[in-house]
Amino acid sequence: MNFTPLSFDPPRGMRDFYPEDMLWRNRVFDAWRHAASVFGFQPYDACVVESLELLQRKSGEEVSEQIYHFEDKSGRKLALRPEMTPTLARMIAARQGQLAFPVKWFTIAQCFRYERMTRGRKREHYQWNMDVIGEESVSAEVEILAAAAASLKAMGMPDDAYKIRVNNRALLAELLAKSGIAPEHHAAVFLALDKRGKITDEEISALLEAEGLGEEPIRKTFALLGVQTLDQAATLAGADSPALATLREFFALSEIYGIADRLVFDIAVIRGLAYYTGIVFEAFDTERKFRAIFGGGRYDSLLTTIGGTPTPAVGLGFGDVVVVEVLKDLPGETAAGKNGVVIGYMFAEQREAATRLARALRVQGETVDLMLSRQKPKQFFSRAGSSTFADAIFIGPDDVQKGAAKRKNLATREETDVPLCT
């Protein structure tokens, strides 16, 4: 046995959050919770440990190879969830008879993905999940995207700093069918096309050939990706295409919600997960410098896959990594302003006055960092000045005698009197 010295680093691919990292994380989490609340979504959660079988029940995608899994002492096969949607489907299925549909639920869930090739990607992240379960109309999609837009606004992201690219898998399915590609090949075609940009077009062609597609259908498949507008799509799909009508209704409703300026139709948006059945979407920073900020879509068949009653559903997954990269890249961005007050004291005799003052301010809800032992003034103000606190109160013998101390704004150096209770 060889003994390796204990490392102070987190396990590979996992993140530590120091207080300065938490400033960014809380800015994102608080904005998510705020948007979920104003849009009337209800919170839910489940354990990060899920049954492996549930996670594997959705097939046809890479995720299942990338699951951290293990057995408990009774031989139960468990796993760290790579995404929240199967768990949500399980929880909905368990109460399908009791819930008043549609339900609008949200959670902030840690998810794990074991990627061998990390390319700087982490193996865990937090994901805001918003789902509308039990609503057939596109108002579900627009409601979710408006909430996502509201969260970005709450984080301080300008409306013109990002675009949400929208497609409809049902439209793509109609167009593939018109190109002579039978429905049983569509899932494989979606997954192959979704790899565009990650692998070469030749490699995608090879995947399509392996699926049994001939040269002509492969050429037509690539040609579809040249469609730029809904009107161009209409010439191929026909004016009576149901998938096109859905997209047009979606864009009309998004005008009323006030988010149409951030939406773009993009036939190349497909999404990697097999379970999407209708509208799919992905948000990117406008300059496309970063990976997708969030993504999601309609998955009307997932509950059936795990044994529930057929139920229409729309979901969004919004991770905590890319959005912070985008926010940090905005001009003039810093994590947070200073607030609260530090209280210190010179000698043990002033500890009681300092403690009583801290107690009084805390009862009023103010953030107070009370020094836990006596300090010299220089030592106190040096620490206070480099902290996240806005004000400082230092109590010496004279202050206690006067029954008042000075509260100093550390930036402006302005002082105000604070009465001391003894």
Next chain:
Amino acid sequence: MNFTPLSFDPPRGMRDFYPEDMLWRNRVFDAWRHAASVFGFQPYDACVVESLELLQRKSGEEVSEQIYHFEDKSGRKLALRPEMTPTLARMIAARQGQLAFPVKWFTIAQCFRYERMTRGRKREHYQWNMDVIGEESVSAEVEILAAAAASLKAMGMPDDAYKIRVNNRALLAELLAKSGIAPEHHAAVFLALDKRGKITDEEISALLEAEGLGEEPIRKTFALLGVQTLDQAATLAGADSPALATLREFFALSEIYGIADRLVFDIAVIRGLAYYTGIVFEAFDTERKFRAIFGGGRYDSLLTTIGGTPTPAVGLGFGDVVVVEVLKDLPGETAAGKNGVVIGYMFAEQREAATRLARALRVQGETVDLMLSRQKPKQFFSRAGSSTFADAIFIGPDDVQKGAAKRKNLATREETDVPLCT
């Protein structure tokens, strides 16, 4: 291979949180965050997956047998943390040269413990951790307990509904030494005595015998547990006992913090973790109907154990399970009041007015549940009445014509006019 049908239950010992469960959980989490904020504790976090070696480095306790552990594809030994303190120690050690001590940090961390005999206990819980690192004086202990008391007040727990029982392991060590028990046996004696109430006194005697203690030292050890007051302890430990002086300073300071009414000296409080070195504490509901609400103490040697510089530290762990049981047991307790507004509409023609109203109220920060499709009035008010929302607005053709709708308080049936923008 036998195929078991897919279960909709969470894995054994793990919890699902439906929206009604989240009302309780958010009440607790919000109170924890509020108290941490007003006491000036800074947030930190780390991944629930930790290196197994770090967790096993602390020895002499049962926890390490109860760790969920697994290997990743590179053979790294990983585990789901059973507690947060080793991770905290690792993060502090990694930045020991840069941090301005003392630091006051908090987190709300999910922790796992695989217990074979569950006795209704879950295998995961969330734990609020508050730690003061780098402070030798008992002001660290009192600061943490005052913050814990503030969180209980914020949850709605009356001050007289709980007691915090306090001891000092250093006092027990002094008394054991005076009883002729050498220091190398103290850790084992602490762990044995901590099992009181869980196993019989005869079984504890057997554990002490196995540790090599004779009949007389065992009798004296049990006699120590009869000590009721600090004055009784003084007659045994001597008036100049440093451990007693620490306890007296602790109780004096707690008067100034305004929490002395909830503190009780209890020599039988020991705590199960091996790393505590000084004051230890446990909070219980006053009637002792439930398990401990929170616990913690001073652990001045932990950083050395993992390879860091010696650093004094005090920590508190406060789980989310017992406190909710205690809160639910209080007379007249319910999770939360109703708030926000549900907006519905009768025909597709009123969808735009309903959507614009929802949009305007949401921008103002109000919680709005907008119905995603048309409804009959009866259907709408039936759903709204059984929801968590306080008010309801239902928009019909007449309302749009008038340019105003009625906002109805669902409890009092009072109505106010709301202008509609079209």
